[in-house]
C-alpha cells in the first residue's frame with residue numbers, strides 16, 4: 381500500500397513546467413524556451429567533489445615544483461600483465477553481444493572467490509542465482525537504487541556521511557529522500573545504527589554502507605553488521621554493502637570482514653536482505669577494465685537482473701575473460717598490498733611529527749585532521765607546494781550544522797612510492813608553516 385502522497389502529482393508538474401518556461405523566456409534566453417523541462421530530480425544533483433576542487437585552486441602555484449595529485453582515488457600501480465594479455469587474447473569476442481548475466485564461467489569464478497575469501501559454504505552460493513557481473517561498482521551502486529526503490533511508498537535511503545557521492549545521486553534519481561548517518565571520530569568513523577529511530581527504519585528501503593570506508597578506511601565489525609542485518613529483517617529494507625576496498629588491508633592475518641560473512645555466521649546463508657559490491661579496480665589495479673560484481677540475496681538479484689536487461693549494461697566478453705583470470709589469482713593482490721604497506725609506513729613516518737595522522741584499517745586513503753579549515757589547508761598546500769588533496773567537507777553534507785568531513789583532508793596514496801614520499805615531505809614542510 382502506498383503511504384502518503386503519490387510521487388507523481390500531475391497538477392504540481394504542470395505548474396513546474398509553467399514556471400520553468402516563464403523563467404527561461406523572461407530571464408535566460410527566449411530562444412531556449414522550447415527546451416523541455418527535464419527530470420526535475422536532476423536539479424538535486426550536487427557538483428562532484430572534483431568540480432569544487434577545481435574552483436578552489438584558481439590561485440597561484442609554484443611552477444618549479446611538479447604537481448602531485450593525492451586527490452583522486454584512481455589506482456596508479458601497474459595493471460598486472462596477465463590481465464591485459466587476457467583482454468588482448470579474447471579480442472575476437474568484439475564480434476559478439478555479451479550476456480547481461482555474464483558468462484557462467486565468470487559467475488562461478490566469483491562464487492569460488494567469495495567462498496574462499498569470506499569462508500562461505502560453496503553450497504550457499506549458486507552461480508545461477510547469487511552473483512551478477514557489473515561494469516565496475518560505480519554503475520552498479522547507481523543502478524541498484526533504480527531497481528529496488530519503490531517510488532510509491534515515500535522512499536527513504538540511508539547513507540553514511542562522508543560518503544561516495546554515487547549513493548546520493550542514485551537515491552535522488554530513484555525518487556527517494558536521504559538520511560545521512562555521520563561518521564566522525566566520536567563514532568570511530570562508522571555509522572551509528574543505534575542513533576536511528578524506529579520510524580526511520582520503518583521508512584527505510586535501502587541503506588548503503590561502505591566498509592572499508594571511503595574516506596576513513598574504517599571497517600564495520602562483524603557484530604555491527606549483524607545488528608544491521610537483524611534490523612533489515614525486522615524493518616524489511618535492503619543492505620547494499622560497498623566493499624570495493626576490501627582487498628587493500630595491512631595485516632595479512634586479518635582481512636576485513638564482509639556482509640555476506642556476517643550473514644552466514646548468524647545462520648542467514650540465503651543472504652536475505654544483503655547485497656555486496658566488489659570490484660577489480662582497486663584490488664587488481666584495473667579501473668579501466670570496469671569490472672566488478674554484486675552478490676547476495678537471490679530474490680533481489682533476480683529483480684536487479686531484470687532491470688539490467690533493459691538498462692543495457694552487459695560486460696564485454698573479453699573483459700569477462702580477463703576478470704576470471706583476475707579473480708583466480710591472489711599473488712598480484714598480495715604484491716599490491718605490499719606496495720601500499722610500504723607507502724603508508726613511509727608517509728606516516730614523515731607526517732606524524734606535524735599532523736594527526738593514523739594508519740587506516742584498510743583502503744588507500746589517509747584521512748587526516750587539519751589544523752584549521754580543510755579548504756584553507758588544501759588551498760595553501762596547492763599554492764605553496766603544488767600538492768592536491770581533497771577537503772573532507774567536499775565528501776560530506778552538512779546536516780543540522782554539522783559537516784562530518786570538515787576539518788579533514790583525504791590523501792589518496794595511489795602514486796608511486798617515490799612520488800608519495802615526495803608529496804609527504806612537501807606536506808610536512810607546508811604543515812610546519814601553519
Ligand SMILES: Cc1ncc(COP(=O)(O)O)c(C=O)c1O
Pocket residue numbers: 453515516517518519544590593594622624658659660661662667671672
Ligand atoms: C567507495 C567507492 N565505491 C565504489 C567506487 C567505484 O569503483 P569502480 O566503479 O571502479 O568499481 C569507488 C571509486 O573510487 C569508491 O571509492
